Amino acid sequence: MKVLVAVKRVIDYNVKIRVKPDHTDVDLTNVKMAMNPFCEIAVEEAVRLKEKGVATEIVAVTVGPKTAQEQLRTALALGADRAIHVETDARVESLGVAKLLKGVVDEEQPDLVILGKQAIDTDNNQTGQMLAALTGMPQGTFASEVSIENGEVSVTREIDGGLQTVKLRLPAVVTSDLRLNEPRYAKLPDIMKAKKKPLETRTPETLGVSIAAPPTLLKVETPAERQGGVKVASVDELVDKLKNEAKVL
Amino acid sequence: MSILVLAEYHEGQLAAGTAHVVAAAQAIGGDIDILVAGDNVAGVAEAAARLDGVSRVRVADNAVYAHQLAEPTADLLVALADDYTHLLAAATTTGKNVLPRVAALKDVNQISEILAVDSPDTFKRPIYAGNAIATVRSEDSLKVITVRTTAFDAVGESGAAAIEAVDVVVDNALSTFVDETLAQNERPELGGARVVISGGRGMGNGENFKLLEGIADKLGAAIGASRAAVDAGFVPNDMQVGQTGKIVAPELYIAVGISGAIQHLAGMKDSRVIVAINKDDEAPIFQVADYGLVGDLFELLPELEQKL
Structure with missing residues (x-):
């Protein structure tokens, strides 16, 4: 079974963001970048499926500028077999990314696509659902458990107040929530090996996809x-303040 | 303008969030319809019809819509979308699941989790876990929007909208509902709790989280944790409050042994009252706390439990 896993380059989750003085956007110059945490969980799940013998090949994909190849190398170090970089410097958001990923899905024909449920920059929480819609696949969003059996994937989803389990026909899209797994750290020898793994580049033009304009910022x-x-x-003073000043007790 | 609000319900009861989404729809302005899609949802439709400001409740009552699965619900919304300029749902796990699928099928962007309506096409929404607020304008003819329910006050329940059946029935060969377990915890869920008490690396180990339980019991609080406590293996990941965990905004948030890393603050800084208990009086958590108490949590927590 082939698994496609999408990753995104974002500001490291520990960095305090700065808004540009002209209020046009968040300032990304000289800021530490990293793989989106939910994408790390998505990669980890793909690697575990391969370790279980369920997945046979893991293809990592990202959409973004040249520098986004760093995150593909991270995915390769964590266990992806090869990577595809859809290179663009345009401001793309969920719909645009979903259309480009559909282009990659059409080429690669994966049985399962795993994405993070949301990226911690735009916080859209849309791309997986949109990719599922565009490819006509079912979607298992906010997954905390995934198992493959008899041409179906069973996904336990984190819903408000509990858990919901659905069965989806393959091929399907799954988006990862926090409890799905705890991602491993890449080991140095794997980071070295990842440099030699294949990384191909595509562009929106070669995929034949025009980028959907995002909402105007x-x-x-x-x-x-x-x-x-x-x-x-x-403690006495605290309890007194909470009761009489803040009035929350 | 004409707006369709997707109603949400749980176990046959209209979810409270729907009244907040209708308030967001009123801020946009225009005719407001509500769609109730499900299996045996007449009671939900009646509750929706009582919400103020609603012109009409459209009810698609069919087994294929049971459990609000994304695939059939999205197909239904697509079938109805041409009558509307705006589609709205709550930014809950249901709305977030269904609406992007609708947007992509209609080839339009979605605006997620709006906090304010500037005009019928311009909205404010949080990015970077609320550390920045973006003002965005939709250029699409159909606006697909999820609403942060806490940002809009619920409409009242003195309305009497017409209820009409929708006879669109779609196929769903893609997904099947298996089961649903709603937490039967005595403690409230993190996202909806009035009080949250969280522990950080300063708790020392998972066993010590028991010190929070007595206080949580007395306050009816949910228990959370910082990412540092989760990474250290003290508690499971689903307790994580922060940018990579749950975003909470309770009336009272008590941070114990939490230094206040940015990623944690991003998840709790909209709480109404913040209390920090930490032995390091320089900890950044004190910069956002309304009440700070410097000291040894192992002495202070038992005392706090006793004095509450």
Whole structure:
């Protein structure tokens, strides 16, 4: 079974973001970038499926500028067999990415596509669902458990207040939630080996896909800063403040 | 303008979030319809018809729509979409599952999790886990939008909208519902709790999280954790509050032994009142806490439990 896993290059989750002074966007210059955490979980799940003998080949894919190849190398170090870089410098959001990924799906014909449920930059939570729609595949979003049996994938989904299990006909799209697994760290020898694994480049033109224009970004602002409050000297004072000042007890 | 709101329900009850989505629809302006799609959902439709500001409740009552599965629900919305300028749903796991599928099938973008309506095509939404607010304008003829329900006050329930059946029936050969388990925890769910108490690396180990339980019991609180505590193996990942975990905004958030890494603050900084308990008086968590208590949590927690 072939598994396609999509990854995204985003600002490292530990970096405090800065909004540009002209409010046009978030400032990405000289900022540490990393693989989106939910994509790490998606890659890990693909690797585990291969370790179980369910998946035979893992293809990692990303859409983005040249630098996004770093995240493909990370995916290769974690266990993907080969990688496809859809290179573009355009501002693409979920619909545009989903259309480009559909182009890759058409070429690669995977049995399962795994994506992170959302990227921690735009927080859209759309791409997996959109890819499923465009390819006519069923979708198992926010997955906390995935198992493949008899041409179907059973996906346990994290829904508000509990869990829901659905069975989907393959090929299918799955998006990862936090509890799906705990991703491993790439080991140095694997990072070295990953440099030799195949990485092909595509462009929107070679895929025959025109990039869908995202919504117009008019302004980006920093939310109202939260002001720090007071230090209290004792538990008694804390309980008193919570009861009589904040009135939350 | 004409707006269709996808109703959400659980176990035959209209979800509270739908009244907030209708409020967002009112902010956009225009005729507001509600779609109730499911199996045996007459009761849900009646509840939806009582929401203020709704012109009409459209009910697609068929077994294929049971459990609000994404594939048939999206196909139904696509079949109805031509009557509308806006499709709205709550930014819940149901809305987030269904609406992007509809948007892609209609070849339009989706605007996720709006916080405010600037005009019928311009909206404010959080990016980077709420560390920045983007103002975006949809250029699409059909606007597909999910709504952060806490950002809009619910409409009242004194309406009497007409209820009409929708006879569109779609096929679903793609997905099958197997089962659903809703948490029967005595503690509230993290996302919806009025009070949340979270532990960080300072808790030392998973066993020590028991110190939070007594306090949580007294306050009816959910228990959370920082990513550091999860990464250290103290507690499972589903307790994680932060950019890569759950985003919470309770009335009271108590951070214990949490230094206040950016990624944690991103998940809780919209809480109404924040309390921090930490032995390091320089910890960044104190910069966002309304009330800070510096000291040894192993002494302070038992005392707090006793005095609540």
